[in-house]
């Protein structure tokens with residue numbers, strides 16, 4: 001009888017797990033945007049922000065390539081056209097920011113003697129007024145002492161994703177100190193079910209980056225690459241299907257802040273890979289079965305003058321119930 005009870009409980013847990021993952025999959029399938037097709041305001045906000053961000057990235061490259069990003073610009077303008085056709089608000093912050101990015105794209109290309117008349121024509125036909133929140137920021141990096149004396153608010157606002165680095169290697173001791181600091185990330189029952197793979201071998205680094213979509217034009221400047229992983233062995237089978245990604249995500253933010261604290265320039269890179277890409281990365285870095293990918297971080301040292309995407313933040317969204 002006892003054995004039967006145990007088996008039943010095991011089957012129940014397995015069923016719950018299946019239901020939970022199936023339910024999430026259905027919800028994701030239903031709600032996530034698909035390509036440039038948008039069926040609600042939030043999807044438009046995401047798709048437009050995503051495309052204008054790629055243009056901001058191009059504007060921030062030190063070796064600016066005039067006329068870059070034609071396809072992305074085309075997707076951006078098409079989505080903005082559809083947004084207006086669907087009757088959404090031209091005064092929405094992200095829409096105005098997107099207009100601002102496109103204007104800056106036109107201006108920057110003109111500085112390089114390249115005209116983009118089709119884009120100019122299309123943006124003229126869009127309603128709305130550009131704000132001044134799109135484009136890039138330029139700054140001189142603070143030194144380590146200055147960084148470490150900032151208050152929390154200034155410290156957080158002073159961190160930026162860097163996509164250009166000096167050729168000086170990252171001091172391994174500093175990196176170790178940053179990883180030690182990031183260990184203070186809170187986690188469910190303090191289990192700390194994460195770890196970092198530090199890719200120091202340049203050949204492996206280059207191979208891994210071939211399987212990541214967002215590092216084109218700057219990945220070759222990384223001194224090292226981190227892959228943050230969560231370890232499924234640390235999580236409870238009956239309820240914690242998503243907990244590895246929650247704890248892992250919190251760890252990822254802590255690592256970014258800790259790198260910043262130790263004056264290591266960094267850019268987070270998505271580890272949402274295709275099946276094939278993930279297979280390659282798993283093989284290249286000898287990940288074990290229990291490890292799931294959370295995020296990559298490209299690191300290096302700051303150049304003398306930094307420029308990066310402005311990546312303006314919208315006002316916080318919250319509701320009180």
Ligand SMILES: Cc1cc2nc3c(=O)[nH]c(=O)nc-3n(C[C@H](O)[C@H](O)[C@H](O)COP(=O)(O)O)c2cc1C
Nearest residue numbers: 159160161213214215267268269270271295309311
């Ligand atoms: C999970 C995650 C994935 C990201 N992936 C990429 C990427 O693949 N390529 C890239 O250049 N930036 C990537 N970023 C950096 C974002 O573009 C950046 O964090 C955002 O624009 C905010 O800018 P900030 O980091 O300078 O504040 C990623 C950030 C996160 C958190």
